[in-house]
Amino acid sequence: AQSVTQLGSHVSVSEGALVLLRCNYSSSVPPYLFWYVQYPNQGLQLLLKYTSAATLVKGINGFEAEFKKSETSFHLTKPSAHMSDAAEYFCAVRVNRDDKIIFGKGTRLHILP
Amino acid sequence: NAGVTQTPKFRILKIGQSMTLQCTQDMNHNYMYWYRQDPGMGLKLIYYSVGAGITDKGEVPNGYNVSRSTTEDFPLRLELAAPSQTSVYFCASSSGTGGQETQYFGPGTRLLVL
Numbered sequence A: 001a002q003s004v005t006q007l008g009s010h011v012s013v014s015e016g017a018l019v020l021l022r023c024n025y026s027s028s029v030p031p032y033l034f035w036y037v038q039y040p041n042q043g044l045q046l047l048l049k050y051t052s053a054a055t056l057v058k059g060i061n062g063f064e065a066e067f068k069k070s071e072t073s074f075h076l077t078k079p080s081a082h083m084s085d086a087a088e089y090f091c092a093v094r095v096n097r098d099d100k101i102i103f104g105k106g107t108r109l110h111i112l113p
Numbered sequence B: 001n002a003g004v005t006q007t008p009k010f011r012i013l014k015i016g017q018s019m020t021l022q023c024t025q026d027m028n029h030n031y032m033y034w035y036r037q038d039p040g041m042g043l044k045l046i047y048y049s050v051g052a053g054i055t056d057k058g059e060v061p062n063g064y065n066v067s068r069s070t071t072e073d074f075p076l077r078l079e080l081a082a083p084s085q086t087s088v089y090f091c092a093s094s095s096g097t098g099g100q101e102t103q104y105f106g107p108g109t110r111l112l113v114l
Helices: none
Strands: A003-007 A010-014 A019-026 A032-038 A044-050 A056-058 A064-068 A073-078 A087-094 A107-112 B004-007 B010-013 B019-025 B031-037 B043-051 B054-057 B064-066 B076-078 B087-094 B109-113
Touching (some): A010 A019, A019 A032, A019 A087, A019 A107, A032 A064, B004 B087, B019 B087, B043 B064
Antiparallel strands (some): A019 A073, A032 A044, A032 A087, A056 A064, A064 A073, B004 B019, B019 B076, B031 B043, B031 B087, B087 B109
């Protein structure tokens, strides 16, 4: 069965520092992978998605993620954190086109001034 | 486009009461979903629909019902509210399940059952 694990329910970084949010998936075949962001009191919105066209995926707001099949990972990074990046981030996976998307438990990103 | 809209934004229910959470999308999406979000638990799928007249259970359907009479609307019904249904509910829609479709989420309904 497909699953996704996000390491760290809370991550704190200083403004201007590197952001790294970890996501590992479980799947016997290359899955579809997504990162969604949820700002306070809002719904989720798509940051980026892996569609097998390229292993390094660029998303909105300067975020990117790299698909590493050997590590079954899809970590989210941003070179320089901004205060406006404070939000909750969800990794999600879908193995087959007929499967439902499975969301991770989320990582709340805190930005320290 | 308004996207996905949900009403109400917030509601307090007493145990045993019933209510309907409304969800409407104006993107002509065939697929619609209801999730609940509890702190530290991510999103759990309650019900989903692949088109008007077709609905199916998700991971946590007990205590809920849905209907899909039109492409635009996908209401979620709570018949006998219980404290365990205190949560934030999100409706979402997508164009299909080719695999990589984006899901578009509404702003959520916060429900408190006392």
